[in-house]
Amino acid sequence: xxxxxxxxxxxxxxxxxxxxxxxxxxxxxxxxxxxxxxxxxxxxxxxxxxxxxxxxxxxxxxxxxxxxxxxxxxxxxxxxxxxxxxxxxxxxxxxxxxxxxxxxxxxxxxxxxxxxxxxxxxxxxxxxxxxxxxxxxxxxxxxxxxxxxxxxxxxxxxxxxxxxxxxxxxxxxxxxxxxxxxxxxxxxxxxxxxxxxxxxxxxxxxxxxxxxxxxxxxxxxxxxxxxxxxxxxxxxxxxxxxxxxxxxxxxxxxxxxxxxxxxxxxxxxxxxxxxxxxxxxxxxxxxxxxxxxxxxxxxxxxxxxxxxxxxxxxxxxxxxxxxxxxxxxxxxx
Amino acid sequence: xxxxxxxxxxxxxxxxxxxxxxxxxxxxxxxxxxxxxxxxxxxxxxxxxxxxxxxxxxxxxxxxxxxxxxxxxxxxxxxxxxxxxxxxxxxxxxxxxxxxxxxxxxxxxxxxxxxxxxxxxxxxxxxxxxxxxxxxxxxxxxxxxxxxxxxxxxxxxxxxxxxxxxxxxxxxxxxxxxxxxxxxxxxxxxxxxxxxxxxxxxxxxxxxxxxxxxxxxxxxxxxxxxxxxxxxxxxxxxxxxxxxxxxxxxxxxxxxxxxxxxxxxxxxxxxxxxxxxxxxxxxxxxxxxxxxxxxxxxxxxxxxxxxxxxxxxxxxxxxxxxxxxxxxxxxxxxxxxxxxxxxxxxxxxxxxxxxxxxxxxxxxxxxxxxxxxxxxxxxxxxxxxxxxxxxxxxxxxxxxxxxxxxxxxxxxxxxxxxxxxxxxxxxxxxxxxxxxxxxxxxxxxxxxxxxxxxxxxxxxxxxxxxxxxxxxxxx
Numbered sequence: 001x002x003x004x005x006x007x008x009x010x011x012x013x014x015x016x017x018x019x020x021x022x023x024x025x026x027x028x029x030x031x032x033x034x035x036x037x038x039x040x041x042x043x044x045x046x047x048x049x050x051x052x053x054x055x056x057x058x059x060x061x062x063x064x065x066x067x068x069x070x071x072x073x074x075x076x077x078x079x080x081x082x083x084x085x086x087x088x089x090x091x092x093x094x095x096x097x098x099x100x101x102x103x104x105x106x107x108x109x110x111x112x113x114x115x116x117x118x119x120x121x122x123x124x125x126x127x128x129x130x131x132x133x134x135x136x137x138x139x140x141x142x143x144x145x146x147x148x149x150x151x152x153x154x155x156x157x158x159x160x161x162x163x164x165x166x167x168x169x170x171x172x173x174x175x176x177x178x179x180x181x182x183x184x185x186x187x188x189x190x191x192x193x194x195x196x197x198x199x200x201x202x203x204x205x206x207x208x209x210x211x212x213x214x215x216x217x218x219x220x221x222x223x224x225x226x227x228x229x230x231x232x233x234x235x236x237x238x239x240x241x242x243x244x245x246x247x248x249x250x251x252x253x254x255x256x257x258x259x260x261x262x263x264x265x266x267x268x269x270x271x272x273x274x275x276x277x278x279x280x281x282x283x284x285x286x287x288x289x290x291x292x293x294x295x296x297x298x299x300x301x302x303x304x305x306x307x308x309x310x311x312x313x314x315x316x317x318x319x320x321x322x323x324x325x326x327x328x329x330x331x332x333x
Numbered sequence: 334x335x336x337x338x339x340x341x342x343x344x345x346x347x348x349x350x351x352x353x354x355x356x357x358x359x360x361x362x363x364x365x366x367x368x369x370x371x372x373x374x375x376x377x378x379x380x381x382x383x384x385x386x387x388x389x390x391x392x393x394x395x396x397x398x399x400x401x402x403x404x405x406x407x408x409x410x411x412x413x414x415x416x417x418x419x420x421x422x423x424x425x426x427x428x429x430x431x432x433x434x435x436x437x438x439x440x441x442x443x444x445x446x447x448x449x450x451x452x453x454x455x456x457x458x459x460x461x462x463x464x465x466x467x468x469x470x471x472x473x474x475x476x477x478x479x480x481x482x483x484x485x486x487x488x489x490x491x492x493x494x495x496x497x498x499x500x501x502x503x504x505x506x507x508x509x510x511x512x513x514x515x516x517x518x519x520x521x522x523x524x525x526x527x528x529x530x531x532x533x534x535x536x537x538x539x540x541x542x543x544x545x546x547x548x549x550x551x552x553x554x555x556x557x558x559x560x561x562x563x564x565x566x567x568x569x570x571x572x573x574x575x576x577x578x579x580x581x582x583x584x585x586x587x588x589x590x591x592x593x594x595x596x597x598x599x600x601x602x603x604x605x606x607x608x609x610x611x612x613x614x615x616x617x618x619x620x621x622x623x624x625x626x627x628x629x630x631x632x633x634x635x636x637x638x639x640x641x642x643x644x645x646x647x648x649x650x651x652x653x654x655x656x657x658x659x660x661x662x663x664x665x666x667x668x669x670x671x672x673x674x675x676x677x678x679x680x681x682x683x684x685x686x687x688x689x690x691x692x693x694x695x696x697x698x699x700x701x702x703x704x705x706x707x708x709x710x711x712x713x714x715x716x717x718x719x720x721x722x723x724x725x726x727x728x729x730x731x732x733x734x735x736x737x738x739x740x741x742x743x744x745x746x747x748x749x750x751x752x753x754x755x756x757x758x759x760x761x762x763x764x765x766x767x768x769x770x771x772x773x774x775x776x777x778x779x780x781x782x783x784x785x786x787x788x789x790x791x792x793x794x795x796x797x798x799x800x801x802x803x804x805x806x807x808x
Binding site for chain 2: 014050051052054068069070071075078080082084085086087088089090091095099100102103104105107108111147
C-alpha cells in the first residue's frame with residue numbers, strides 16, 4: 001500500500017482548473033519532491049491530501065484512507081507544514097508547542113515529554129522562552145516542523161518549507177528532513193529549489209497547469225533521461241556543427257534538439273547504452289569527426305524547463321492524460 | 334528534559350486548549366492590561382472624590398452612574414471590540430488550518446476564543462464588585478438590583494463578544510469591521526444616554542426583579558441574548574470549518590426547538606399577539622438568515638449520517654443538510670411552524686390585525702430578498718454570508734432613504750414602485766393612504782414569489798445532493 005495515492009484528481013475553483021486530472025503514488029518511507037511553477041496546482045493538491053480542501057472529482061488517499069470520507073483518521077497520520085503560517089503575539093515558543101500538544105490531545109507528563117522531544121529534535125530548546133513572533137524565518141520553519149511532528153505522523157506534507165530561508169537555515173532544514181527520512185517517514189515536499197530536492201528526494205513529480213508532466217527519479221533526470229524512455233547526449237565534432245543536425249534528420253530514433261558551438265544536443269529514443277554506441281559508430285562511419293559524445297549531466301532546473309518546453313511544443317504529453325470529467329459534482333469522489 | 338522543566342503548568346489539562354492559548358495571550362495583551370488599570374484608576378478616583386463630598390445627597394447616585402458608565406464602556410464596548418480580529422487574524426496567518434488539523438473542532442476554536450475574552454471581562458466584573466460594595470456606604474442603593482445590573486451588563490457583553498468573534502471569521506472587512514464599529518458608536522451613545530439620565534434608575538428598577546413582569550422581562554432578555562450569542566458563535570464556526578464539519582444541522586434543530594418551546598409557552602400563557610409575533614420573529618430571523626446564506630457544499634461525510642437512516646433520514650436531510658438548498662426548505666418549515674403557532678393562540682382569528690401580519694411578512698421578506706439575490710449571484714461571491722448581510726444592510730439603507738423622501742412629499746403612491754423590497758411594505762404602513770389589507774396582499778404576493786423562486790432554485794440544487802446520496806447508497 002502506498003503512503004500517498006492520488007487518482008484522477010480534479011479541483012476547480014469556478015472556471016479555474018487548479019488541478020486537472022492528477023494521478024500519482026508515493027511509496028511508504030520515501031521522499032518525493034513536488035515541483036511546479038507558481039499556480040501549477042502544487043499547493044491545492046497538497047491541501048487536498050492534508051484534508052484542508054476537497055476535490056471536485058477523483059480520489060486521494062493517505063495510507064489507504066480516503067481523505068474526503070475519513071478526514072479525522074487521515075489527520076492522525078499526516079503532519080502538515082504550509083508555505084507560510086503566522087506566529088502568535090505574546091506567546092513563547094514553548095507555549096506555542098504546548099498549545100498544539102494540548103490541541104492534539106496530549107495531557108500532563110506525556111504532553112511535556114512530547115514537547116520536549118520535538119524541541120530537542122528541532123534544536124528549539126535555547127529559544128523556548130522567546131516570543132514566537134520574534135523568530136527569524138529559519139527558526140519559524142523549525143518551529144513549524146516541530147509542530148507538524150508533535151503527534152509523530154507517518155507522512156509529512158511540506159509546502160515550500162525552504163522558501164525565503166538563508167543558506168544556513170536551508171542546510172539545517174535539509175538535515176532535519178534527511179534525519180526524518182532515515183527514520184522511515186514518508187515525506188512529500190514541494191520546493192522551487194530543485195537542486196536541493198534532487199539531493200533529498202527518491203523521486204520527483206513535476207506538475208504544470210494542474211497536470212503531472214513527469215514522475216521519476218532525480219538521478220534519471222540528471223543523467224539526461226527525459227522520463228519518456230529517451231536519453232540526451234551532447235555531441236561535439238571537429239567541423240561544421242550543422243553537420244550534426246543534418247545527420248540526425250536522416251536517422252531513425254535520433255532527434256536533434258538544439259545546436260551548440262561545436263555540435264549539438266541530441267536525443268536517442270532508448271536507454272540502452274549499446275544503441276547509443278551504435279549511433280556513435282554510425283556517426284563516425286558517416287564521416288562526422290566526433291571529438292566528444294557523452295550522456296548529458298544536467299541540473300534539475302534544465303530538466304524541468306526541457307520537459308515543459310517539449311510539452312509546449314507538443315512533442316511530449318503529460319503523464320497519464322486523464323479523461324475529462326462529465327460533470328463537476330463537488331460531492332462525488 | 335530542560336525544556337520540560339521550563340514548561341510551567343499555569344493552566345490545567347482539563348481547560349480547553351484554545352482557552353488556555355487565548356488567556357496566555359490575552360492576559361499579556363496591552364489592550365486588556367490598559368483597560369484593567371485605567372478602570373481601576375478611574376473608579377478609585379471617582380470614589381475618592383465622592384467620599385470627599387459624601388455629605389451631598391446625590392453622591393451615591395453619581396457614583397452609581399460613573400461605575401455603570403465606565404464599567405459598561407469597558408465590557409460592552411472595548412472587550413467585544415477585541416473580538417473583531419479574533420478569527421480573521423488566525424485566517425490571515427494560516428493558523429486556522431493548523432488548528433483544524435488537531436482534535437479541535439471549529440466550534441471549540443471559536444468557543445475558546447470567546448470564553449477567553451469573556452473570562453477577561455469576568456475579571457473586570459470581579460474588580461467592580463468592591464467598588465459597588467463601597468458605593469453602598471453612600472446610601473440610597475438597591476444593592477441586589479445593582480448587582481443584577483452588573484450581571485446583565487456582563488451577559489450582554491458576552492453576547493456582543495460572541496457576535497464580534499463570530500463575525501470576525503467573515504472574509505469581508507465591511508462585515509467584520511464596520512458592523513461592530515457602527516454598533517460600538519450606537520452603544521457608546523446609549524451607555525452615556527442611560528448612564529447620565531434618568532434611564533439608569535429605570536434599568537435598576539427592572540433589575541430589582543420585584544414584579545413578575547420585571548423578572549419575566551429579565552429572564553426573556555437573558556434567553557434571547559444567549560440564543561443570539563450562540564448563533565453568532567455557530568456562524569463563526571461554520572465560516573472557518575472544513576467542509577466535512579456540519580454545524581448547520583445542530584443550529585437548525587436548536588432554532589426549531591427554541592421556536593416550538595417558546596411559542597408553546599407563549600400560547601399556553603395566552604400572550605399578546607404582538608409579543609408572540611415579535612418573539613417568534615427574533616428567534617426565526619438568525620436561523621433563516623444563516624440557512625439562506627450557507628454555501629452548498631454537501632459532501633459524502635456530511636450526508637452519510639442522514640442516508641444511514643433510510644428514507645426518513647434523506648427526507649430530514651432536505652431540511653437539515655448544510656447549504657442554502659436545504660436552508661430554503663428549512664425556511665419554509667419555520668414559516669409554516671410560526672404560522673401554526675400563531676393560529677394556536679386562543680381566539681386567534683380575532684387577535685391579529687392586518688398590520689401586525691404585514692410587519693411579520695415584511696421581516697420574512699427582508700430575509701428572503703437578500704437570500705434570493707445571494708443565491709442568484711452565489712458563484713461570483715467569495716462568501717455568501719457577507720454578501721447576504723451587505724445586501725440586507727443595503728436594503729435597509731434604501732428603505733430609510735425612501736422613508737426620508739416620502740416624508741417630505743404629499744403624494745407617496747410612488748412607493749408602490751419599490752414594493753419589491755419587502756421592507757418598503759412595512760414602511761408604507763406608516764401612512765394612512767395605504768390600506769392595511771392591500772399591504773397584506775402585497776406582502777403575501779412578494780414573499781410568495783420570492784419563496785417560489787428560491788424553492789425552484791433549491792430543487793435544481795437538490796439534484797447534486799441526490800447524486801451524493803445515490804453514491805452513498807451504492808457503497
